Amino acid sequence: MQPFYRLFIFLLSAYIVCSCSSDEEKPEYTLRFGHIVNEDNTWHKAAIKFKEEVEKKSFGRIEVKIYPNEQLGKEMDMITGILSGSVDLLITAESLENWSLPLAIFCATPYAIRDSEHLRKVAGGPIGKEIEKHIEDVAGLKPIAWFERGARNLTTNVPITHPNDLNNLIIRVPNVSLFVSTWSAMGAKPTPMAFSEIFTALQQSTIHGQENPFSHIRNAGLYEVQKYVNLTEHVKGWAYVVLGKKQFDKLPEELQKVVLEAAEMMQEYEHGLFLEQEGLDREYLQAKGMQFVEVDKEAFQSFASKAVERNFNAQQKEMYKRIQAIK
Numbered sequence: 001m002q003p004f005y006r007l008f009i010f011l012l013s014a015y016i017v018c019s020c021s022s023d024e025e026k027p028e029y030t031l032r033f034g035h036i037v038n039e040d041n042t043w044h045k046a047a048i049k050f051k052e053e054v055e056k057k058s059f060g061r062i063e064v065k066i067y068p069n070e071q072l073g074k075e076m077d078m079i080t081g082i083l084s085g086s087v088d089l090l091i092t093a094e095s096l097e098n099w100s101l102p103l104a105i106f107c108a109t110p111y112a113i114r115d116s117e118h119l120r121k122v123a124g125g126p127i128g129k130e131i132e133k134h135i136e137d138v139a140g141l142k143p144i145a146w147f148e149r150g151a152r153n154l155t156t157n158v159p160i161t162h163p164n165d166l167n168n169l170i171i172r173v174p175n176v177s178l179f180v181s182t183w184s185a186m187g188a189k190p191t192p193m194a195f196s197e198i199f200t201a202l203q204q205s206t207i208h209g210q211e212n213p214f215s216h217i218r219n220a221g222l223y224e225v226q227k228y229v230n231l232t233e234h235v236k237g238w239a240y241v242v243l244g245k246k247q248f249d250k251l252p253e254e255l256q257k258v259v260l261e262a263a264e265m266m267q268e269y270e271h272g273l274f275l276e277q278e279g280l281d282r283e284y285l286q287a288k289g290m291q292f293v294e295v296d297k298e299a300f301q302s303f304a305s306k307a308v309e310r311n312f313n314a315q316q317k318e319m320y321k322r323i324q325a326i327k
Helices: 002-025 042-057 075-084 094-099 102-108 116-123 126-139 177-185 195-203 214-219 245-250 253-287 297-311 314-325
Strands: 029-034 062-067 089-092 141-148 152-156 170-173 189-192 209-212 228-235 238-244 291-293
Touching: 029 042, 042 062, 042 141, 042 253, 062 253, 075 089, 075 094, 075 141, 075 238, 094 102, 094 126, 094 177, 102 126, 102 238, 102 314, 116 126, 116 141, 126 141, 126 238, 126 314, 141 245, 141 253, 152 214, 170 177, 170 195, 177 189, 177 297, 195 209, 209 228, 214 253, 228 297, 238 245, 238 253, 253 291
Parallel strands: 029 062, 029 089, 170 189, 170 209, 228 291
Antiparallel strands: 089 238, 141 238, 152 209, 152 228
């Protein structure tokens, strides 16, 4: 019996060692990272970069799970999820305005940002820091990175060159009051709708057009249901990667540092992807048969700027002037 006893002791010891090893390897923290786009988008690729860096730098103490394509819910649902604790990280922008965050609208204010250089000076400068602090203090959402977004352009099945051409065209917009007011002022009928619902709504002619960057038009396959990209370029903006402040504060200081360092690397990585992808997305849409239409931007800007002025409060107007003054 002695050999069997020794075998039993050996197997028991091996089981205990494996169990202990398994416990040691189990992550102490899990971060659920949601976004609205598919796996081909630069946002998703940047999220993967963040996951890799966090898990490596934390030596496995933090696990990051990524959920693309609205798997954790629509954007507004995910923001609520962060506040309730069912989601931890999200890529979002102007929708934050709905959480009593009036300064968040500058992520996507029509014709406020001139070009990429101007955007970097705003989002990456003192004004950007003010907006980030505003979001964190008021909503409990901590911006840890920002991504430049391609210019938003109007897509339709009839060419549009001037606001007068809109003529009550039903246009899908995000659930943001300024977008509704701006497109109404330009003569369209704006309809707030979740991103994931756009394709079917266009297919069924519930709406006649929508506005998004090239990347979103491509990733959602909208070239199958829209003929024209009207180059309004009415919004040049950015998106934030936000982490729940409560979730961040629960992390030990050394892991907070890991998350912030990984976020910085993610931001730089995404910026490099964006610069390359913007041109590729336009070429792809053209290859799919979409026609690009030059528009009277001065006319669009004139209508839009008046709508912005009418809708902004004193605090927003003051920041709007500061943004435009940056050279």
